Amino acid sequence: xxxxxxxxxxxxxxxxxxxxxxxxxxxxxxxxxxxxxxxxxxxxxxxxxxxxxxxxxxxxxxxxxxxxxxxxxxxxxxxxxxxxxxxxxxxxxxxxxxxxxxxxxxxxxxxxxxxxxxxxxxxxxxxxxxxxxxxxxxxxxxxxxxxxxxxxxxxxxxxxxxxxxxxxxxxxxxxxxxxxxxxxxxxxxxxxxxxxxxxxxxxxxxxxxxxxxxxxxx
Numbered sequence: 001x002x003x004x005x006x007x008x009x010x011x012x013x014x015x016x017x018x019x020x021x022x023x024x025x026x027x028x029x030x031x032x033x034x035x036x037x038x039x040x041x042x043x044x045x046x047x048x049x050x051x052x053x054x055x056x057x058x059x060x061x062x063x064x065x066x067x068x069x070x071x072x073x074x075x076x077x078x079x080x081x082x083x084x085x086x087x088x089x090x091x092x093x094x095x096x097x098x099x100x101x102x103x104x105x106x107x108x109x110x111x112x113x114x115x116x117x118x119x120x121x122x123x124x125x126x127x128x129x130x131x132x133x134x135x136x137x138x139x140x141x142x143x144x145x146x147x148x149x150x151x152x153x154x155x156x157x158x159x160x161x162x163x164x165x166x167x168x169x170x171x172x173x174x175x176x177x178x179x180x181x182x183x184x185x186x187x188x189x190x191x192x193x194x195x196x197x198x199x200x201x202x203x204x205x206x207x208x209x210x211x212x213x214x215x216x217x218x
Contacts (some may be wrong), residue, residue: 001026005061005069006044006091007052007083009036012098012119028061053082055089063087068094068114077104084111096191114195123187135215137201141208148176153196154217163192171214175207 002025006017008029021027021043029044031037031051040047050057052073063069069092073079080097087095094114100107105116122141140149157165167173178190182199196202204214 001063002067003028003065004182005058005063005066005087006030006072007058007087008067008072008074008098009033009040009047010072010074012117013042014040014071016070016072017217021045022030028066030057030061047100047115048065053079053086055086058086058090063092064090066092068092068096070096070098072098075109077099079194080104080108084108084113088112092177135217139211142205145208146206147208147211148203149214149215150179150201153198153200153202155198157196158198159195161193162190163193165196167204167214171206173214175202176205177203179203 004020004025004027005026006013006029006119009017013029013031013037017027017029017040027044029037029040029047030050031040032049033049037047037049042110046061048061050061052058052071058064069087071080071083071087073083077179080099084095084097088111096115096117097113099109099116100120101120102118105118108116128167129199135151135154136149137152140148142148167175173192176188178186178187178194179201181201182197187194202208204211
C-alpha cells in the first residue's frame with residue numbers, strides 16, 4: 001500500500017489528506033496545531049501533533065518510507081523550505097508543495113521539488129474560464145497551454161454524433177468523455193457514433209485557445 005505524508009493541515013492539506021485516505025492509501029498527517037490534527041484524525045491513518053520541519057519528527061512518523069509527501073504550511077516560505085529539506089533528507093522521492101506566490105514557487109523549484117501547486121491561482125483561472133462562457137461547467141489547466149473542460153452541448157450539436165462533429169478536425173480538440181446528466185452516467189473515451197443530446201455534457205481536451213473556440217459555438 002502506498003504511504004503519503006502531509007505536512008500542514010490547513011484547507012489544502014486537509015483536503016489532500018481526506019482524498020488520499022478515501023482512496024484507501026496510508027496517510028500520515030502532521031501539524032503543530034492540535035485542533036487541526038483532531039479534525040484530521042478520522043481522515044488519516046495517523047494524525048500527529050508535531051513539527052513537520054524537523055527531520056527527527058518526520059523520521060519518527062515513518063516518513064522515510066513514504067512514496068510521496070505534500071507540504072502545505074501556509075504563508076510561511078521558511079516553513080515550506082525547512083519541511084521540504086527535511087523530507088529530502090529522509091529520501092522521500094516525490095514532494096509536492098502548496099505555494100502562495102510565483103516567487104515562493106521559484107524558490108521551492110530551485111530545491112528540486114516534484115511540483116509546486118498554486119491553489120488560489122488555479123481556482124482563479126478555473127473561475128475565469130467558467131464565467132467567460134456560460135457553456136463551460138468546469139475547466140482544469142493541465143499545463144503548457146493545455147486543458148480539459150466540461151461543457152454543455154451547443155444547440156446545433158444536438159442530434160449529431162462525434163464523427164459528424166469532427167472535433168479534432170474543426171477545433172483541434174478531443175472528446176474524452178460524455179456525461180448523461182439526466183441519468184448521471186459517464187461514458188469515458190466515447191465512440192465516434194455516440195449521438196449527443198441536450199441532456200449531455202461533453203468533456204474535451206486540447207489547447208486553451210481551441211477549447212475556448214469550441215465553448216463559443218452558438
